[in-house]
Amino acid sequence: MQDSSKLTTIGFDADDTLWQNEQFFRMTEKRFAALLGEHAEEAHISARLLEAEKRNLAIYGFGIKGFTLSMIETAIEVTEGRVPASTIAEILAAGRDMLGHPIEALPHARETVEKLAGAYRLLLITKGDLFDQERKLAGSGLGDLFDAVEIVSDKSAATYSRIFSRHGDGPEKGMMVGNSLKSDVVPAIEAGSWGVHVPHDLTWVLEHVEPPLDAPRFRQISDLGELPALIESIGKIG
Template sequence: MPRITTVALDADDTLWQNEHFFRLTQQRFADLLAEYTDIPDLNQRLIDAVTRNLRFYGFGAKGFALSMVETALEVTDHRVPGTVIAEILAAGRELLNFPIETLPHVDQALKTLEARYRLILVTKGDVFDQERKLAASGLADYFAAIEIVADKSRSTYERVFQRHTEGPDHTVMVGNSLRSDIVPALEAGAFAIYVPHDLTWAYEQADEPLDHPRYRRVAHMGEVSAALARFEAMP
């Protein structure tokens, strides 16, 4: 059996833009509250709320919108007008309709990879939203399997690899998040290729496993095939 038979890929900020739109919404949130609070750490208060609420709402636009409302109420001692709350909710809804922009090299990279490997998508977040983005991206046909999960951990990858691959020894995970895509996939026994994105939520950051023999870092998706070749050439 070849060393690598399956390539698993993350979606948000690996295949298409995502964090960019959250940053725009975050700025809109700050603009809406400018008249009602002057606290210097408003953005951090929002991110703290989003992180705190992950166990209730999970990842995605809906949880972000609810956390914006919660933060607006907290930092204004519940004095923020209902009209502003309505605008905050509207900004959250817009996150569910932003245009899908595939990142550079993605289309050609998937065509190249599909010719040699079985491709599966492993993404986390709200099922409705992730399905919408995948359909709008036009990339769905590349994938033999699609897994939308609540979170990504070692146990998540063990389950996915058992279900869809010949095992972690024959699987590579590709993604932009060290915390969600790289570290737990390595812990599950797979190979991993890190494709950094210019905008990465602090929650998704982790120490880069530079000394791990099954880890590689590339500049963009166009370099994934070369990284796979290096894995396959390992003794």
């Protein structure tokens, strides 16, 4: 299907690329703001929560558990230490609900991965909590289609260089597909790979950066159904 001197390995992001994720954070954030509604306006609570998340990323990492701890921290701050134990219990319950939510695949995810499997080395490259990401992959039914799974604490050019060298033929023959320009696309391009942006209606504000429009290996598609045709066109380059 492809010249061996060109693209051989394709990495996929998981959350909001293959299945829904951010919508559950948004729903839980609204639930959280309602719990603290007598103490502050929703916009103020959301802003304080975002600040807590920023502070805690380096400590707790990405994912639901860190988000839950940030909600608890915010509740303590907003109530000036007077948050009742019952509210803390409700926050913990909200976090558990997120961890047990059924997996909802995004349009064309399964058919696209199935179409590319076997013709290319397929990698799942995702960041976040190990247990939660393994749970979602198992629930998606897509696990057997990937040649390797890498769950990382963060995504950088060095991350992609290491992964595409370990599981493929180096970053120059790799492609990363995802909804986050900051995590999936820009660092992959910096590593020498192709970076394909698949926008999602909801993207965490901390993942927003400007698209690298001048980068020769940057591409954008409207959904995963367009990916096989894009890959075929890339195979004809040169």
